[in-house]
Amino acid sequence: MTPTTTRSSYLMRAGLVRNVRSGEHLTTFVVSGVATVLITRLILSLSGYPQIGGKGLHIAHVLPGGVLMLVAISLLLGYVGPVVRPAAALVGGVGFGLFIDEVGKFVTSDNNYFYKPTAAIVYVVFVLIVLASRFLSTRRPIDPREELANVIDHTVEGVAGGLSRQRRAQASELLGLVGPRVQGRRETAALLEACPPDEVELAAPVDAAWQWLQRTFERVATHPKAPTVAVVVLAVQAIGAPLIAISVGNGLVQLSVSGVIVGSLLSATFTVRGGLQLRNQKRLRAVRLFELAVLVSLLMTQVFQFAGTQFAAAGGMLLDLVLLGLLRAERDRLQREEELAKKTPAATTPLGLPPDPGAPRFPEDPSDPV
Known part of the structure; x- marks a missing residue:
């Protein structure tokens, strides 16, 4: 089928x-x-804390x-x-x-x-x-027909008001992910081609901010010192979060403080494991473990931190979000490189052996230089 x-x-x-x-x-x-x-x-x-209103109104x-x-x-x-x-x-x-x-x-x-x-x-x-x-x-991967529907969503504005070069490029890139056997792809490609060009479009500051943020994350994440800095920040946070919770929570008896300590210990465990993988030159595995450490902090440590310190915990939350963005940018880059390596087989001899770099090379054509 x-x-x-x-x-x-x-x-x-x-x-x-x-x-x-x-x-x-x-x-x-x-x-x-x-x-x-x-x-x-x-x-x-x-x-x-002023009140807007008066005479019994707020x-x-x-x-x-x-x-x-x-x-x-x-x-x-x-x-x-x-x-x-x-x-x-x-x-x-x-x-x-x-x-x-x-x-x-x-x-x-x-x-x-x-x-x-x-x-x-x-x-x-x-x-x-x-x-x-x-x-x-x-919970389930994006279906090719859903990707095709998203391309058609781009053409909805295109058939009425035209498409700018940027919008057309976005739609074409998405169309490239749809297999040729998906019903309606050929007609959608024709409809996209039929959309007239038009460079007039609404200002998109949100899209521009997203693109700038993605470029910044990718540039920072590929810095040679980025993994070391991530380990240091995660370690400092794992130690500092319980200390802040204890100082504000007046001891270890409060549930919020205990939750912060347990969450910090779990984050520290993932951080140590990620550091060991980094030493073994397994960068993608290390990045995934660091990402788990940040997620534990966001979904557990910060919940109890907010319960104990209220909005004073916003700084730790923002730091976690920045770390998560950087780690996901690096994870996506490494996964793209891994997939590209799988799609590009290494050169082999007819017997499946790698070519001998010391073997003499003969041209296939007399005009081909050796």
């Missing part, structure tokens, strides 16, 4: 086709949401947060094509950050904005969003 006639998955038959850039959009949403919470708390702290910032989420939903419902999604992810993330920042008022009987577990609740909510998006995007 050919790939074009295999039975579609239930989700695809139900019309739920995944966006190949959903990871970027969800990351934009989460980063903008977390940044909004931190900036909001900082501004309110510096300004003495306009909480959850209200503009709801308006921004409404704007993001309206953009997604009102326009087709991929152009609007980065902006909607950014606006929606800011709105959600303003909303979730006031969760303390919603879970306490006295509307306590300063409810101590608020920081941990906010952090766990964003972690669950990330884990849910990762589950939906990785």
